[in-house]
Amino acid sequence: MSTQLLQLWAYNNWANNSLIDKMKQEAEKTPAICLRLLSHIMNAQLIWLYRLNETEPPVGVWDEHSLSECEKLHQLASLGFKEKVHYDNLKTLEIINYTNTKKEHFQNSLGDILLHVFNHGTYHRAQIASEMRKHGLEPINTDYISFVHSQNNP
Secondary structure, eight states: OOHHHHHHHHHHHHHHHHHHHHHHHTTTTSOHHHHHHHHHHHHHHHHHHHHHTTSOOSSOTTOOOOHHHHHHHHHHHHHHHHHHHTSOHHHHTOEEEEEOTTSOEEEEEHHHHHHHHHHHHHHHHHHHHHHHHHTTOOOOOOOHHHHHHHHHOO
16 A cells, blocks of 8 residues: 555545535635535546546536535545555556546556545645635635644644
8 A cells, every 4th residue: 555645645535524614614605616616626536536447427527516515525536535545556556548528548657646636636725725715714724734733633
């Protein structure tokens, strides 16, 4: 098992859950763009998971969901990726052939795809934090080091 990928999966899971909890607390005040970006994070995770499983994803890249639906999609994707990161290190080097949403064909290692998925969420969570701040809400800190601190001091 790749310890680093497992740690990044745990971070991604924590950050998404933390953000969903924050958005539940601020549901009345949260701007629509935040839910749109959260929906996009969940869609992208599912699309990648379904690609890895060689099946058609049930969502489009920019489909919009309710907050409760985002939470369900996150749980589904997170469980699926947890299985993927439990592969041994040699499996993460396996080359995956896939077609993106523009019908372009690519090859990447499983490890690189997993790293991309977790990094993609970080990028868009930062956009959500920025939008929350613009609209007078205090965003939560989903920095990786905050995750590490939360694990050491639960």
